[in-house]
Amino acid sequence: MSVVSLQLGQCGNQIGGELFNLLIEDATKLNPQFFSKSVDSKVNHEYDCEVVERFFTRDKTGNSLNARAVMIDMESKAISQTLSQAKKSGKWCYPEGQQFCQKRGSGNNWAHGFLEHGPKSWERVLDMVQKEVEKCDRFCGFLIFMSLAGGTGSGVGAYITGSLRDEFPHSFILNQVVWPYGTGEVIVQNYNAILTLSHLYRCSDGIVILENDKLQNICSRLMNLKHISFKDINEVISHKLASVLQPVKLFSQGRDAGFYKHATSVRNLLGDLIEQVCPHPEYKLMTLKNIPQMSEKSLAYSTYTWTGLLKHLRQMLIADASMEEGIDWEVKIPVPSNPDGEDYHQRPGELPRLKTRFNKSIANLLVLRGVDVHKSDLASFTDPRLNASWVPSGCATTIWCHPRPFNNYEKSATLLSNSQTPVAPLNFVVQKAWNMFTSRAYVHQYLKYGMAEDHFVDSFAATEQIIKSYSSL
Amino acid sequence: MTQSIVVQVGQCGNQIGCRFWDLALREHASTNKNGIFDESLSSFFRNVDTRYKNPIDIPLGNSKQKIKSLKARAVMIDMEEGVVNEILKGPLRDVFDCQQLITDVSGSGNNWATGFMMYGQRYREQISEVIRHAAELCDCLQCFFLIHSMGGGTGSGLGTSVLNLLADEYTDVYRFTSAVYPSADDDVITSPYNSVLAMHQLTEYADCVLPIENQALVDICNKVSSALPPTKTGKKVYHQSSQCHIKASSAITSSDGGVKKGPEKPFDNMNNIAANLTLNMTSSSRFEGSLNVDLNEITMNLVPFPKLHYLVSSQTPLYSLTDVKLPPRRLDQMFSDAFSKDHQLIKADPKHSLYLACALMLRGNVEISDIRRNIERLKPSLHFIHWNQEGWKTGLCSVPPVGNPYSLLALSNNTCIRHTFGELKDRFMKLYKRKAHVHHYTHVDGMEASQFDSSIESLKWLIQEYETLEAQMGRTVEDIPRLKIA
Numbered sequence: 001m002s003v004v005s006l007q008l009g010q011c012g013n014q015i016g017g018e019l020f021n022l023l024i025e026d027a028t029k030l031n032p033q034f035f036s037k038s039v040d041s042k043v044n045h046e047y048d049c050e051v052v053e054r055f056f057t058r059d060k061t062g063n064s065l066n067a068r069a070v071m072i073d074m075e076s077k078a079i080s081q082t083l084s085q086a087k088k089s090g091k092w093c094y095p096e097g098q099q100f101c102q103k104r105g106s107g108n109n110w111a112h113g114f115l116e117h118g119p120k121s122w123e124r125v126l127d128m129v130q131k132e133v134e135k136c137d138r139f140c141g142f143l144i145f146m147s148l149a150g151g152t153g154s155g156v157g158a159y160i161t162g163s164l165r166d167e168f169p170h171s172f173i174l175n176q177v178v179w180p181y182g183t184g185e186v187i188v189q190n191y192n193a194i195l196t197l198s199h200l201y202r203c204s205d206g207i208v209i210l211e212n213d214k215l216q217n218i219c220s221r222l223m224n225l226k227h228i229s230f231k232d233i234n235e236v237i238s239h240k241l242a243s244v245l246q247p248v249k250l251f252s253q254g255r256d257a258g259f260y261k262h263a264t265s266v267r268n269l270l271g272d273l274i275e276q277v278c279p280h281p282e283y284k285l286m287t288l289k290n291i292p293q294m295s296e297k298s299l300a301y302s303t304y305t306w307t308g309l310l311k312h313l314r315q316m317l318i319a320d321a322s323m324e325e326g327i328d329w330e331v332k333i334p335v336p337s338n339p340d341g342e343d344y345h346q347r348p349g350e351l352p353r354l355k356t357r358f359n360k361s362i363a364n365l366l367v368l369r370g371v372d373v374h375k376s377d378l379a380s381f382t383d384p385r386l387n388a389s390w391v392p393s394g395c396a397t398t399i400w401c402h403p404r405p406f407n408n409y410e411k412s413a414t415l416l417s418n419s420q421t422p423v424a425p426l427n428f429v430v431q432k433a434w435n436m437f438t439s440r441a442y443v444h445q446y447l448k449y450g451m452a453e454d455h456f457v458d459s460f461a462a463t464e465q466i467i468k469s470y471s472s473l
Numbered sequence: 474m475t476q477s478i479v480v481q482v483g484q485c486g487n488q489i490g491c492r493f494w495d496l497a498l499r500e501h502a503s504t505n506k507n508g509i510f511d512e513s514l515s516s517f518f519r520n521v522d523t524r525y526k527n528p529i530d531i532p533l534g535n536s537k538q539k540i541k542s543l544k545a546r547a548v549m550i551d552m553e554e555g556v557v558n559e560i561l562k563g564p565l566r567d568v569f570d571c572q573q574l575i576t577d578v579s580g581s582g583n584n585w586a587t588g589f590m591m592y593g594q595r596y597r598e599q600i601s602e603v604i605r606h607a608a609e610l611c612d613c614l615q616c617f618f619l620i621h622s623m624g625g626g627t628g629s630g631l632g633t634s635v636l637n638l639l640a641d642e643y644t645d646v647y648r649f650t651s652a653v654y655p656s657a658d659d660d661v662i663t664s665p666y667n668s669v670l671a672m673h674q675l676t677e678y679a680d681c682v683l684p685i686e687n688q689a690l691v692d693i694c695n696k697v698s699s700a701l702p703p704t705k706t707g708k709k710v711y712h713q714s715s716q717c718h719i720k721a722s723s724a725i726t727s728s729d730g731g732v733k734k735g736p737e738k739p740f741d742n743m744n745n746i747a748a749n750l751t752l753n754m755t756s757s758s759r760f761e762g763s764l765n766v767d768l769n770e771i772t773m774n775l776v777p778f779p780k781l782h783y784l785v786s787s788q789t790p791l792y793s794l795t796d797v798k799l800p801p802r803r804l805d806q807m808f809s810d811a812f813s814k815d816h817q818l819i820k821a822d823p824k825h826s827l828y829l830a831c832a833l834m835l836r837g838n839v840e841i842s843d844i845r846r847n848i849e850r851l852k853p854s855l856h857f858i859h860w861n862q863e864g865w866k867t868g869l870c871s872v873p874p875v876g877n878p879y880s881l882l883a884l885s886n887n888t889c890i891r892h893t894f895g896e897l898k899d900r901f902m903k904l905y906k907r908k909a910h911v912h913h914y915t916h917v918d919g920m921e922a923s924q925f926d927s928s929i930e931s932l933k934w935l936i937q938e939y940e941t942l943e944a945q946m947g948r949t950v951e952d953i954p955r956l957k958i959a
């Protein structure tokens with residue numbers, strides 16, 4: 001089944017471009033050393049076909065691939081840059097005529113994007129979207145790339161997500177949002193972020209959060225980069241997203257290597273993902289944790305075992321670590337014999353740790369890719385204590401896998417989790433926005449476009465509610 | 474892409490404007506190698522077929538047209554002929570045509586009222602017409618850049634009258650003003666009057682004002698020239714260490730590579746600094762980059778309250794070294810310098826006052842992690858207002874300024890500007906207490922004595938606003954109790 005992507009604003013367009021690039025690179029290039037009995041040319045071909053079906057169309061000649069994407073920005077430079085980069089790849093490009101851009105950007109003003117550009121653009125954007133949807137034999141939903149801090153991705157993005165919801169009430173909509181640096185990069189970023197999140201919460205099925213701070217850390221600590229560009233960061237984002245979005249099969253414990261060769265793939269990937277990870281309308285925020293992550297150079301010298309990878313990944317989940325470095329191993333889940341959590345590691349002279357200190361989940365999707373994936377033992381991820389007590393056990397963790405190594409990693413694991421991870425950044429953003437709002441600084445810039453102060457207050461209330469829901473898990 | 478129109482008024486405005494056009498041509502020449510009229514050129518220039526008697530614009534189309542003849546999107550206004558005539562005789566004559574200029578012969582006698590009231594009335598229709606013509610040649614007009622001095626009569630008076638006209642006729646086109654403030658020892662005796670009267674208009678009608686102080690420009694020029702190697706004709710000889718070769722053409726004061734030949738005029742170096750400000754501020758909207766800053770983002774991010782739209786600017790480095798292997802230390806130095814008081818375009822010290830907001834606009838070979846590192850490094854030495862502790866706006870444009878590997882333009886909304894305004898107020902009061910020269914103003918038709926009072930009140934109010942904000946400096950930052958959800 002096919003997914004139609006919408007790339008909004010500079011950030012959305014740059015990330016979309018990088019992602020399609022990776023999807024194709026991964027599908028068409030498999031390191032010969034990874035060919036095996038369970039990953040033969042047939043498996044490989046199937047994989048490639050699935051990637052193409054999901055994210056690309058072939059033109060009439062059958063040679064060149066077009067991304068199933070609509071590009072939207074209110075200024076032209078980011079789109080033209082992304083178009084020319086795609087062309088340079090020589091492997092794929094964007095469909096002609098599926099770019100919507102205006103002349104002047106939204107100027108980091110959510111109200112400008114949401115109240116003015118959004119409504120003005122919608123009709124033509126809808127045309128383009130419909131054209132793209134009609135190209136799909138089986139259409140399963142939308143993937144929307146945007147940032148929270150600017151005016152176009154956030155404002156126009158929120159408007160278009162809402163309008164798509166009305167126009168396609170039964171399609172799945174997944175938003176991928178880039179969280180701005182905590183130390184500030186757009187001065188009104190916190191306003192724009194809460195306005196966007198509160199709107200998306202009403203119309204999106206799921207929101208995947210990617211934080212620039214954490215991504216930059218990954219680039220410097222794990223990828224060993226000195227000068228980190230947005231391209232580097234976007235490659236990490238693409239890796240994380242693609243590790244979930246590439247072809248997968250349902251994991252089935254205790255099978256042999258041959259099993260997955262014949263197992264059918266998860267068809268409605270987007271829909272299944274949303275249904276599994278966002279089962280409750282009050283909880284729609286998702287984050288991605290993956291392991292391993294390293295520079296290409298180190299990749300050649302590293303080997304991993306599934307046991308080791310999964311042990312780390314589980315600890316990253318409960319200790320809420322965004323990368324494998326610096327995980328706090330002291331965080332523990334209380335054992336059943338002592339449900340009050342009295343077995344926390346209390347060091348002499350220190351206060352006992354809070355029993356609820358670990359990162360609780362609503363649901364998790366674990367995706368495993370690579371050599372000997374059938375041998376992994378997943379008991380630690382099916383532990384019901386990972387989740388809020390009211391989550392029915394058995395449906396909280398979904399496991400997908402594929403024996404084909406992903407993006408040159410012999411083995412890799414990614415966790416798409418709906419957990420308490422976003423509470424801290426969300427709290428931070430709401431506090432900063434509130435501090436500013438009580439001085440009414442910058443508010444006039446929004447009122448200029450016909451927004452009312454109440455609109456801010458409603459968004460504050462909505463985001464406070466999200467924080468409260470997650471905190472009280 | 475959008476277009477902008479530069480409106481240059483008075484002697485100062487036209488002299489800086491002239492440097493701007495020269496440097497803008499130089500910049501585009503160095504990035505545009507194929508001679509095609511592209512979008513980025515179209516933001517300040519038109520492509521014109523001059524074979525016709527009434528030259529017509531060649532539309533941008535699909536950005537495939539050859540450059541025929543470039544015309545500046547400029548409107549030149551002066552009530553004297555000297556400066557404009559000289560420009561029209563000089564090497565830049567081809568980028569202007571006479572439909573774009575409005576001159577008179579008698580000048581404004583350094584009298585704001587003559588400029589604002591008399592000429593403002595007399596030329597309103599004509600100016601409106603010329604600007605309309607320029608605006609109609611734009612496909613999407615986003616911004617007017619007004620360049621003028623505050624101390625004289627034409628720039629300050631007629632310039633702010635044009636500002637009123639723009640506010641009236643083009644409500645949703647941004648109005649940015651580069652305003653040259655007189656130094657304390659300015660030769661125009663009435664400059665404090667003119668400046669205060671003009672400021673009232675700027676406070677009311679501009680979206681964003683970039684004050685530039687002549688003394689600050691002089692100091693920067695001295696700093697640069699003491700570091701530059703002696704010119705062929707110059708006698709200056711000084712010791713130069715062997716590893717430290719300074720590239721003269723990279724200096725922020727330099728005209729090298731422009732069309733202008735021959736001896737430089739006294740103001741030229743200073744004016745190049747002011748001209749570079751407009752270039753650097755617009756670079757991110759003209760050229761590609763991984764984090765674009767459109768012009769409307771500048772006001773959105775830097776103006777928290779409507780009238781507090783005065784921005785202190787600094788540009789670094791002032792020049793670059795010929796050595797291409799730049800150590801990262803120099804990159805970090807560029808960030809540090811942008812916050813030092815001797816790099817600001819007004820005589821003020823933002824480090825010891827309160828930041829309401831700060832934009833860092835980078836050009837060239839700089840990555841996002843370089844910005845983050847430097848923000849974290851500099852943050853502890855700067856004071857930000859309690860509700861905007863993370864008040865940074867960042868931008869990355871991939872095209873560096875001519876002759877440099879990278880550059881930084883810092884724009885700050887900082888309370889230090891109140892000192893500049895306070896001194897201006899004092900100089901105004903010194904004259905106004907004695908009502909010195911006031912009659913020269915009230916003689917002019919339409920000029921009321923009350924204008925003096927309302928203008929100085931407006932200035933006092935502005936100073937008061939910045940003072941009130943600055944009083945919050947150092948206040949312990951506490952989070953404000955939030956909304957409670959039932």
Ligand SMILES: Nc1nc2c(ncn2[C@@H]2O[C@H](COP(=O)(O)OP(=O)(O)OP(=O)(O)O)[C@@H](O)[C@H]2O)c(=O)[nH]1
Nearest residue numbers: 009010011014105106108147149150151152153180
């Ligand atoms: N990770 C990542 N973040 C980006 C990228 N480009 C921009 N951002 C982030 O996006 C936010 C700014 O939003 P933009 O996407 O530039 O804004 P926009 O949606 O184009 O909206 P306007 O320009 O205001 O009309 C900041 O938080 C940036 O750090 C990118 O390529 N990668």
Ligand SMILES: Nc1nc2c(ncn2[C@@H]2O[C@H](COP(=O)(O)OP(=O)(O)O)[C@@H](O)[C@H]2O)c(=O)[nH]1
Nearest residue numbers: 483484485488622624625626627628629655740
């Ligand atoms: N930086 C700079 N300042 C100038 C220039 N020409 C005049 N000034 C300043 O402008 C003020 C006088 O205004 P001027 O522009 O001559 O008057 P106008 O022609 O009536 O607008 C004084 O403060 C001068 O120092 C110039 O080319 N560059």
Ligand SMILES: [Mg+2]
Nearest residue numbers: 009010105152
């Ligand atoms: Mg943008």
Ligand SMILES: [Mg+2]
Nearest residue numbers: 484485625626
């Ligand atoms: Mg003069």
